[in-house]
Amino acid sequence: MRFAQLVVGPAGSGKSTYCSAVAQYGADMNRNIEVINLDPAAEHFDYTPLVDIRELIQVQDTMEDEELHFGPNGGLVFCIEYLLENADWLRTRLGEHEDDYILFDCPGQIELYTHLTAIKRLITLLQDWNFNVCSVFLMDVQFMTDGSKFLSGTMAALSIMVNLELPHVNILSKMDLLSKTARRRLERFLEPDSHAILGDIELNGLSAFNLKYKSLTESFGKLIEDYSLVRFIPLNLKNHENMGDLLITIDNVIQYGEDQDIKTKDFEEQEPDVFENLTNE
Numbered sequence: 415m416r417f418a419q420l421v422v423g424p425a426g427s428g429k430s431t432y433c434s435a436v437a438q439y440g441a442d443m444n445r446n447i448e449v450i451n452l453d454p455a456a457e458h459f460d461y462t463p464l465v466d467i468r469e470l471i472q473v474q475d476t477m478e479d480e481e482l483h484f485g486p487n488g489g490l491v492f493c494i495e496y497l498l499e500n501a502d503w504l505r506t507r508l509g510e511h512e513d514d515y516i517l518f519d520c521p522g523q524i525e526l527y528t529h530l531t532a533i534k535r536l537i538t539l540l541q542d543w544n545f546n547v548c549s550v551f552l553m554d555v556q557f558m559t560d561g562s563k564f565l566s567g568t569m570a571a572l573s574i575m576v577n578l579e580l581p582h583v584n585i586l587s588k589m590d591l592l593s594k595t596a597r598r599r600l601e602r603f604l605e606p607d608s609h610a611i612l613g614d615i616e617l618n619g620l621s622a623f624n625l626k627y628k629s630l631t632e633s634f635g636k637l638i639e640d641y642s643l644v645r646f647i648p649l650n651l652k653n654h655e656n657m658g659d660l661l662i663t664i665d666n667v668i669q670y671g672e673d674q675d676i677k678t679k680d681f682e683e684q685e686p687d688v689f690e691n692l693t694n695e
């Protein structure tokens with residue numbers, strides 16, 4: 415088995431920074447976590463990629479090509495399609511090492527994840543190549559600080575979850591940028607609770623739009639609350655403990671390290687005091 419996080423999210427939400435921070439955290443913990451750059455328009459990131467899509471194709475090529483003449487967004491979609499046509503290139507570059515743990519740093523065009531099929535086909539390929547894949551959706555917390563924005567970010571996350579059909583983790587990135595007051599305000603939204611979100615929307619004054627669609631907004635709020643569909647984990651990359659907790663959550667989602675857990679458990683159960691803790695007295 416191999417393991418992969420597909421790191422997605424809107425432009426500038428912190429995907430590349432997240433990938434480099436997780437790889438670095440892994441290195442500190444003696445864990446090998448590699449990053450693959452899947453953004454054909456990337457100009458800067460802080461990690462050394464195991465594979466870089468730009469070695470195969472760059473968005474610039476598709477824009478300058480006399481026949482293709484794409485704009486930046488069409489060009490990007492073309493590049494991902496081109497990668498799929500050349501899947502063997504990726505497969506060879508990936509190698510076949512048991513227990514590999516890889517982060518795929520994806521492009522920031524949200525339409526790739528909400529309705530286009532290229533990324534879904536890439537996921538199927540990775541699964542065929544023995545990867546346990548999960549999607550990790552990053553949302554910049556600065557765009558989630560009031561009820562309206564939170565609801566809209568939640569709907570974006572939901573749409574990606576439904577489209578990708580993968581085990582999924584939502585992250586609120588850039589927590590270090592929030593003031594204490596803003597952090598406290600945000601806490602009310604973290605447990606899905608439509609009252610907090612809707613109350614906040616009303617507090618901010620109902621715009622003509624919100625007034626007209628109040629019951630629609632209420633239904634969205636209730637849907638999310640009733641089914642606990644979308645939860646966000648706040649992440650401050652500068653906090654080691656926070657990073658560790660998040661990585662454990664994601665490892666569980668992709669079943670990384672389950673063999674090790676079983677071994678530890680067997681070992682622990684032979685310890686008499688642990689055994690005592692298991693009794694009902």
Ligand SMILES: Nc1nc2c(ncn2[C@@H]2O[C@H](COP(=O)(O)OP(=O)(O)OP(=O)(O)O)[C@@H](O)[C@H]2O)c(=O)[nH]1
Pocket residue numbers: 423424425426427428429430431432453520521522523587588589590591650651
């Ligand atoms: N303070 C702070 N800044 C961050 C954090 N993560 C990212 N940034 C900044 O946000 C900007 C965008 O970060 P990137 O990691 O390039 O975001 P991205 O999602 O990869 O962007 P695209 O690839 O263009 O879609 C950069 O200026 C980063 O330095 C964070 O956790 N805290």
Ligand SMILES: [Mg+2]
Pocket residue numbers: 429430431453456519520
């Ligand atoms: Mg990036």
